[in-house]
Amino acid sequence: MEVYNSSGNDDNNNSSIQVSSSEEEEMMMMMELRRGPWTVEEDYTLMNYIAKNGEGRWNSLATSAGLKRTGKSCRLRWLNYLRPDVRRGNITLEEQLLILELHSRWGNRWSKIAQHLPGRTDNEIKNYWRTRVQKHAKQLKCDVNSKQFKDTMRYLWMPRLVERIQAAASPSSSTTLTAAAAAATTAISQAAVNPHLPVIGPINQSFTPENSSTGASSDSFGSTQISPVSDLTHEYYSYPVNNNHNQDYYQVNQMSYQDSLTSPSGYFFNQGLDFQAMEVHAHNNQWFDGGDTNDNLWNAEDIWFLQQQLNNM
DNA sequence: AATGTGCCCAACCGCAAATTT
DNA sequence: GAAATTTGCGGTTGGGCACAT
Structure with a gap:
């Protein structure tokens, strides 16, 4: 193990002061x-x-x-x-997606959430949540724990994150998603746009190291295995189980977010929240870019519009 | 240029669970 | 088994910075 240069006192006495x-x-x-x-x-x-x-x-x-x-x-x-393995820098889109997802499951269990984001600390995730996510709830004048805000997150923010991740991994991009990451984003987008798809909970199916986006170990969740970062979303939102994790399979089975929204009988409309209108509005105004570090996501008009939608729920 | 405001994040605090004595 | 101590967690605070007024 590397020994660092030190100008500090590094005596190695065995005195021990125990303090309650x-x-x-x-x-x-x-x-x-x-x-x-x-x-x-x-x-x-x-x-x-x-x-x-x-x-x-x-x-x-x-x-x-x-x-x-x-x-x-x-x-x-x-x-x-x-700690040498502490990862610094901006929270990536995939990490954002995973934080939103895991928080929806576990709430403020920061330490537990951090276990699935290798290199990230509970403190960092907690800070991210408080500064970014709660800020959006505040802008919408609704409680961060309210159903309205959770729905907004799940059916708008998260799918948009997925779209951005997929866009970043498109063939024209220099970046490519691993099969696992592609599976994760596709899976979560499907679940997000169509909750009527069978969500059968975590399955005992893990990715092999070569198709996993990270090499970190997984942790137990009840009797099931949770894989790190993007793998998790695939396991959580399970579809007709198919062990063939290639891009073609997921592309064939993918229903786009937009397609779902434009379905008159879609889930969202049954909820009384006009996400189609919200989406159109969003596209026209370029307001909802997935909740990244930009602070101009929601302007005054957007917030007013969202609040009207929320009030009508 | 000075002041105000809000954001970010490192660090602290209190508490409870786990471990050691 | 009880008391003492350590560890870990979630909530909160405050300083530094950037930007707006």
Whole structure:
């Protein structure tokens, strides 16, 4: 394991001060413990110590490493920032899709959701949700947990994300989706546009490493396996089971979002929410681009329009 | 240029569950 | 088995930054 250069105190004594959470404040005073942003020196000290000794026993680690920090603070800094496999940068479209999907299933179980996004921390996902998703709910003046907002997410935002992912993977693009990712986006779009399709829950069918978009391990969900990132959506929205995960199969079976919306007997109209009109409006106004980092998704007119739709539900 | 506003995100807090003594 | 301690989780806060006024 790599040992980082450090200008910090890296003595390796075995002294251990054990602090209960109720005494943490008092200990802060006694030990003159630091809090707030970490310095580069502290980062190096912590990385070096863990490189040599491994993680765990955070309170004793903090003192042994010579850090004037609580064990809790050291753990958080390591897990959320210093860990080598922490993935930084913008949340991708596929990750956005998966966060929306998993949150709809598990709610604010950030840690559990993070397990299915390799390299992402629960803190990062939580921040994404609070800043991006809740912002849209606020714009629509509806609660983020309301059925209206969940429907908007499921039947508008998520399918649009799928469209964008597919567009990015089109032959004209330099980027190509893996078979698993294609399966995932197709599956989720089908389920999103037509909930009457059989949704039989997770199936015990996983992708092989060569057709999976990631190599991360999966986690259990009840008695079923949840695959990471885009694979999951395929397993969650199961269709006439077909183990042949090639592009042709999914293209043949794919009903486009637009096609579904224009069906007079479609599901959405039965719900009393005129998604067709919303979609037309959306296309005319270029407002709904999938909920990415752009902040001009919904202008005042769009929000007014959506609110009218929501009020009529 | 100064001030206000909102967003982003790292870090903290309190609590509960798990583990150790 | 009980108490002490550690770990992990979800909620919240506050500083820095960008942009608008």
